[in-house]
Amino acid sequence: MPHCDLDDLALLALGEPVGPQVSGHAETCPICAAQLEELREVVTIGRASGGPAALVEPPPEVWERIDEQMRSEPVPLRPRRRWIGVAAAAVAGVLIGAGTVAMVDGQDTGRLVASAALAPMPEGPDRGATAEATVNETPEGYTVTVTAQNLPGADGFYEVWLLDPVNAGLVALGTLSPGEKEATFPVPDGVDLQVFTAVDISDEPLDGDPSHSKLTVLRGTLA
């Protein structure tokens, strides 16, 4: 017999009889059985959900508060748009002397706008390491450079984050390879550095979970 019609599998999933030939095939054919299983899960979850009647509308004040909060936020320190950066880079050589712009190997590392000394957390592990984080404004946007001293091997790997301490928001910047003492990460477009005011280095287990492990090794507030 050919594979079951999806209409029939849907009815079977709902618990309706569809005739012995169809239900017999659905039980013995692994492809149809797998599809039926998935549809049954949908039906089970759907029935347990209570349907649209279960959804509760938040009171109107909630949106009013969100709207108010969005409007009262400080003007974000946005990374410059790329095209402005390109224009600025074109004139930089003419207009700007050595003073504020650092050059390393002919590469523009940008203008230092904030820095932080990173230290172990009061309740976290102390591995005897320290680090410094600097935020630079470059023609391409902001970057964060982390320079670590005495950082021993991680249990998994070290990941560098920007942290919004008020809302516990996190933006992953990248990883520090084993033995790496210095790394520079671009700050993703649109990350507001008035909100994400701390730099955090965590030890991430190799478990495939991209979220923060809660194992902060070093942290510091940008100033």
Place this chain on the structure above:
Amino acid sequence: MSAVGEVSVRCQTRTVTELDVSDVGRLLAAGDESALAEAYRRWSRLVFTVALRSLPTQADAEDVTQAVYISAWRSRHTFDPEQGNLPAWLLAITRRRIADYHRKRRDEIPMEALPDRSVDPVDLSAQISVADEIDGLGEPSSQIIRMAFFDDLTHQQIADRLAMPLGTVKSHIRRSLLKMRTRLEVTHAAL
């Protein structure tokens, strides 16, 4: 909210009403404020219902809902409209804000004051996502599914009541179940 703000949100909402889910996500990622208002209009019930079922009081659920949308706005650049699904992403943020709440209050609130935690948060998110999907199916699909799920009617009985051909009812059921299956997949992928 100022009167001007109110009017502008309404107007913008009207202009984006026809957008599909991925368009709202794309606009939000691009920093369009009206997309946040639209995301609130469409999915605040999803977020609020999950929060209500996970937190001790309505006030807590309101605070978490507010925090979810503020987080979504602040981290909009981390949403990848090509990879992700906006309501699933909002639910993932909701779970994080709920977890923050529990972490902060762990020592302050006696366990018995918390709602029944026997429901796994992933199961809860899956259920409320499916409820939201049924709500968004459009008619007559939504009604047909509600009759099949909650009134325990057979497709024959549904066809009789709605005076619809049997085949039409069957295909509405099939299409709707497949949509719900997809919604469950993206919800699970995001959590």
